[in-house]
Amino acid sequence: MGSRFPSHQLSNGLFVSGRPEQPKEKLPTMSSVAMPYTGGDIKKSGELGKMFDIPTDGSKSRKSGPLNNAPSRTGSFAGTASHSGPIMQNAAARSLYTTSGNISASASMKKTNSGPLNKHGEPIKKSSGPQSGGVPRQNSGSVPPVLPTTGLITSGPLNSSGAPRKVSGPLEHTGSINKAHSFSVAHNPAVTNLTPDDEYSFRRNIPKPILWSVILIFVMGVIAGGFILGAVRNAILLIVVVVLFGVVAALFTWNSCRGRKAIVGFISHYPDAELRTAKNGQFVKVSGVVTCGNVPLESSFQKVPRCVYTSTSLYEYRAWDSRAANPEHHRFTWGLRSAERHVADFYISDFQSGLRALVKTGYGARVTPYVDDSVVIDFNAANKDTSPHFLQWLGERKLSSDDRIMQLKEGYIKEGSTVSVMGVVQRNDNVLMIVPPAEPLSTGCQWAKCIFPATLEGIVLRCEDASKIDVIPV
16 A cells, blocks of 8 residues: 555564665764873874874884764863864873874974983883784873872982982081071161160169269368378368268169169150150150061070070179189179170050051160060070080070080060150151150159159060069079
């Protein structure tokens, strides 16, 4: 029976409607084989050389013919993959994979060779064995040594197992590092190196003319009293002169011992000012928390980091037959042998207003510090062997210990400490600063305490150590 609709019979005898399908061309199947490392030589890399239309040595290129379908790629982590179908010109960038088929690479692509070379500068040829299917394949370059199990990319020579070769050699002593650090701090223009003259001294506060006038009056009184005593047998004038001299000597001794404490009391009782209302050029006292500036400091002995002020002083006691620590060192007294005092610019946050000001104490500014010592170390011949750190500190500064009786004092202002600063307010382009005053500040006479007037030059720093002073008999 005829029908208007075409039909055809299948191979199993079943009649179905429609036209029979045209037989499709069977696509060739490709198999990818893991390829070992070739050293990057394109000319000797087998299938990889086909990618750049470069003939390989000793083997025929294997092609599967042009493919019409979309390219498919099968890759593995080991760096093997296969491509089928036409490849665009930018496929040359995918040089990590091996490709089969007709490949047209860009003529402008540059060839780079890598891998070991022989003595003539040519790549070393090395065969890795036949591929699957019996087709031989040649690879260039030697297999690199096994990398360390950590997977890190290292530089430098490798040993036979592929791990980085350990190179041993002399290391610099830590003393040289500390010495370089102290040298850089001492010669940094942003750091002010303070001298012993910047500390309080009663003798420097007394004008020389007044001191010599008192001595001259005493000598003249003694001479006159002695003459009257010998002439009229009256010792009243001599007694008066001796009493007056005793009173003056007692006042001098009292001020020498209590003068620094009196100045600290003057600074503590000086009223605090508020930076928000302070005028330009006004002398103020500001109390607050300090933070480091551009150049943080480190203490010399304890190695305390991020300080704005450090002071390490070494004193030596001179007995009758001992050597002097300095030219002005007298017997049976403590003399300064070495001093390291540094201060740099820092910031202070006012407690009252909360404003932050830059304190200009660096670059050679005049500074008068009143900072309590945080640690005191006593050293003598009896405990010489129990203080290696102190002996190392002396050795770094080329100071001999011998059998001397020494004492080390160290103080510092660490970041976050509470500090009182006295100076002149200066406003410059919305930057609030505290700078040294042009004229020194006088404390005046404290008659109730029998304290003579003293002068405070430059910026005054006052910091009390919150903890008690540590006395360490090393």
